[in-house]
Amino acid sequence: MDIEVIAEDGFGGGSYENLFREIMSDVGKAFHTEKAALVLRPEVPLFVFSVKLRAEPSSKTIADTANIRTEGSITHLTVTDERYAPDILKELWGRFGRDSVEQQTRFDMEVKDVPEKDISSIVIASGEEYLKEIVGAVWRSMPEGIKNRHTYIDGSAVTVVATEERLEPWMLEEGLGYHKKIMGAGKDV
Amino acid sequence: MYDGGIYRSEELFELIEDTGGTVIQKTRSSQMLTVTMSIPDGDVGTVSEFCREIGGEVKHVPLAGTEIAVVGPTLGRHHMPHPICDIAEHLRRQGAITVVMGLARGRGKKTAQISLEEKMIIDEYDAAVFSLGNFKTCIEAKTDLFSDIKIPTVLVSGPVPEGIDGKCDAIVSGVGRKASRMRSTSERERLDEIAEKVGMVLSDKKKALDDDPLFIYPAEIKHLLEEYEPVNMCLRPAPVVLHLDGLRIKIGYGEHREAIENMEIYGRKIGDICRLSPSKINDSSIIMRIKTRSEVRHEDEGKAGG
Numbered sequence: 001m002d003i004e005v006i007a008e009d010g011f012g013g014g015s016y017e018n019l020f021r022e023i024m025s026d027v028g029k030a031f032h033t034e035k036a037a038l039v040l041r042p043e044v045p046l047f048v049f050s051v052k053l054r055a056e057p058s059s060k061t062i063a064d065t066a067n068i069r070t071e072g073s074i075t076h077l078t079v080t081d082e083r084y085a086p087d088i089l090k091e092l093w094g095r096f097g098r099d100s101v102e103q104q105t106r107f108d109m110e111v112k113d114v115p116e117k118d119i120s121s122i123v124i125a126s127g128e129e130y131l132k133e134i135v136g137a138v139w140r141s142m143p144e145g146i147k148n149r150h151t152y153i154d155g156s157a158v159t160v161v162a163t164e165e166r167l168e169p170w171m172l173e174e175g176l177g178y179h180k181k182i183m184g185a186g187k188d189v
Numbered sequence: 190m191y192d193g194g195i196y197r198s199e200e201l202f203e204l205i206e207d208t209g210g211t212v213i214q215k216t217r218s219s220q221m222l223t224v225t226m227s228i229p230d231g232d233v234g235t236v237s238e239f240c241r242e243i244g245g246e247v248k249h250v251p252l253a254g255t256e257i258a259v260v261g262p263t264l265g266r267h268h269m270p271h272p273i274c275d276i277a278e279h280l281r282r283q284g285a286i287t288v289v290m291g292l293a294r295g296r297g298k299k300t301a302q303i304s305l306e307e308k309m310i311i312d313e314y315d316a317a318v319f320s321l322g323n324f325k326t327c328i329e330a331k332t333d334l335f336s337d338i339k340i341p342t343v344l345v346s347g348p349v350p351e352g353i354d355g356k357c358d359a360i361v362s363g364v365g366r367k368a369s370r371m372r373s374t375s376e377r378e379r380l381d382e383i384a385e386k387v388g389m390v391l392s393d394k395k396k397a398l399d400d401d402p403l404f405i406y407p408a409e410i411k412h413l414l415e416e417y418e419p420v421n422m423c424l425r426p427a428p429v430v431l432h433l434d435g436l437r438i439k440i441g442y443g444e445h446r447e448a449i450e451n452m453e454i455y456g457r458k459i460g461d462i463c464r465l466s467p468s469k470i471n472d473s474s475i476i477m478r479i480k481t482r483s484e485v486r487h488e489d490e491g492k493a494g495g
Contacts, residue, residue, distance in 0.1 A: 011348040015323040015365045022368040042324035045298050143322065143366075144267035145297025164297050 001033045007040035016040055020049070020141045027137045028083070034156075037182055039174075045164050047146050048175045049138045050182040053156040057127035057134075062088055063120035070116045077119070079107040087124040095122070134158050152176060157183040190253065190284055191224040193245020198222050204239055208232035211408040213254050213431055214286065225253045225284050227408060250284025251388045254407070254431040257285045258314040262301060262321065262334070264291030272364050273320050275371040276345065279380040280318070280387060286430050288314070295334060298327045303334045309469040313476055315433050316341045316391055318383065319357070323347040323365035332356045341390035345383055358393070359386040394433055403479045404462045405454060407431045410477070413454055414438060419445055435463065438475040442467035446475065461485070 003020060007013030016038055024030040032053050039048035062068070065084040066077045079085045085107060092101045092111060102110045111119060135151055138160045142149075149162040150172055159182065161167065161175030191201065195217065201224065205212060210228030217223075222245075228236055237247045259277045261268040269291065277287040290311070294302050311317050319335045321328045325348040335342045336356040344350070344357040347365025361383050364371070371380060411429045414420050419440045420428050430437040438449070442465070450460030459465075459477075462485055468474035480488075 009324050009326070009348065011325070011365065012323040015347055015367075019323075019366060019368050026368065040324070042298065043326045045327075140266070143324075143327075144263060144265050145300060147297075164299055 001030050002035040004035070004037045005040065006037065009040065009042060012040055012042060013038075016141070023141045024137055027133065027140075029134055029137050032134075035182070037178055039178060042143075044171075045143075045146060046171050046174070047142055047162045048159065048178050049142060049162075050157070050159040050175075050178045051134060051138060052182045053134065053158070056156045057130040059123050059127050060084065060125040061120060062091070062122045062124055065124065068116055068120050073113050075111045075114060075116050075119055077109045077111070079109075082107070084124055091122050091124055092119070131158065135160065150175065152179040154179070154183055190248055190250045191222070191226065191240050191245050192248070193222060193240065193243065194220055195222045197243040198224070201236075201239060201243065204236060208236065210236075211412065213284075213408065213411075214427060216426075225250060227253065250282075252280060252384065252391070253284030254433070255285045255315040255391060256430050256432055256437060257287050257387060258290050258311050258317045259287055260290045260292065260311060260317055260319050260335075262292055262295030262331075265296065267296075267366065268320070268322075271367040271369060272345075272371050272376075275376075275380060276318055276320060276364075276383055279384055283384045283388075285387070286427060292334070295331075298330050301331045301334060306469060308337055312339050313437070313468060313470075314340060315394070316343065316387055318343045318345055318387065320345045320364070321347075325350055329353060341394060343383065343386050343390060358390040361386055391433065398433060398481075401481045401483050403434060404482050404485045405479060407434075407436050407479060409454065410436060410459065410463070410479070413452060413459075414449070417445075417449070417452070435476065435478040437468065438477060439473070440475065442472040442475045449475070449477075461488075 001021065003017050005013045005017050020036065020038060024033055034052045034054045037050040065081040066079045066088060069076050079088060089103060089109065092109065096111060096114055100112045100114065104110065131153060135158060138158065142162055146162040146164055148165065148167050149160055150167055152159040157179060159175055159179035161171055163171055202212065205226050205228060208228050210226055212224055212226050214225035240247045257280055259273050261273045273289055277289050280287045292303055292307055317338060317340055319342060321331060321344065328346045328350040329352060332353045335344065342357040343359045343361065345361045345364050347362065349362040361379065364379050371377065408431060411431060414429050420438065423440055425439045428439045446465055450458060450465060452459045462480050464478045466476050468476050
């Protein structure tokens with residue numbers, strides 16, 4: 001994850017870069033983040049945290065994250081993306097019960113008496129939920145007293161503009177500028 | 190401080206008593222025991238040797254007999270637990286009893302504030318460590334949080350703030366907001382520096398007490414109180430905590446004030462040589478301030494004259 005820090009306070013800039021990196025890792029989002037820009041202006045105060053994700057968040061089904069095959073009345077699943085293994089197991093247990101689902105290894109599962117099409121279409125991670133988690137991680141990284149926030153979301157770019165008291169129009173404009181920059185948007189956008 | 194097992198610990202307590210020393214704090218966890226003690230200089234060798242003989246370790250803890258508040262702007266996850274808990278833990282390793290406090294409205298730059306009640310609670314301790322954040326302008330704008338505190342204060346912050354001379358007693362920089370524990374060598378050095386600065390500001394307070402000593406040592410009153418049944422039966426951790434100029438007794442003020450004031454030590458009632466007040470946190474603890482010798486003498490003269 002590339003992080004660009006725009007700050008006059010040398011200590012604060014360095015600290016927030018580390019803080020942002022650590023928090024994104026803690027919440028498991030560092031891998032999904034391509035780059036980030038942190039604008040720190042505590043003298044105003046104004047903070048703009050802009051994040052570009054590696055891919056646009058979309059809903060993931062079991063078919064997207066596991067290989068599925070059927071033998072007789074048993075459907076076998078081999079998880080191909082480790083990050084989703086707990087979610088897959090949770091959904092299968094929740095829908096079909098623990099008696100019908102057997103986890104043989106960390107990535108291999110068997111489901112009894114359930115058609116393959118019913119399993120493959122199960123949504124295990126929604127794009128909206130994913131975006132909420134990203135925004136939550138950004139809020140968590142920001143200073144605690146900076147409570148007035150505005151969030152821009154476009155495709156794979158998320159930008160949070162925050163201040164302590166009133167969000168002035170120029171602050172939103174500045175935040176939008178950083179949002180467009182991280183999106184890589186053209187001048188006509 | 191003795192750190193070891195409970196094996197033959199009764200003998201250790203007897204030895205401390207024989208030397209004329211006192212146990213400041215005793216914490217037992219399963220089979221392990223930590224004893225903070227105060228013993229005469231001449232007997233340190235004998236006690237250390239005995240501690241080693243029973244399989245424990247002894248180290249000098251400069252902050253023994255003090256209670257220190259570590260204060261953060263809030264109890265939110267942005268300010269807690271790192272580095273505030275690391276600082277509190279490090280001070281405990283130096284022998285202090287510590288409490289961690291978050292202010293109700295301490296967050297933000299322009300909106301940060303501290304209430305009178307919070308100030309009075311902090312003033313009950315021997316010293317306070319205020320841990321602020323990473324931005325110089327924010328720290329400089331938030332000096333009102335600690336400028337009216339009467340006890341010695343140490344400011345811990347990321348950058349070095351300017352223009353706050355006289356608003357706190359010491360500053361340690363290089364520790365800002367963090368999302369992980371302070372484990373690196375440089376971070377451990379910062380923690381050592383904080384403990385050193387706390388020791389330094391407390392030594393000023395100790396010097397002032399040397400000029401006009403307390404009428405009686407807090408440890409002597411602690412001994413007496415430990416025989417008082419409600420204190421003896423108290424299940425709260427550290428029912429009696431030593432301060433430099435008094436004690437915190439963790440039993441109800443309303444129920445026990447009179448009984449404590451009527452206790453006698455060296456032929457005087459405690460009520461005559463100490464001031465008792467309920468803790469500002471709630472009245473389930475008593476704050477006892479011991480009068481100085483000059484105060485007691487002045488009062489005696491007043492009574493004799495009247």
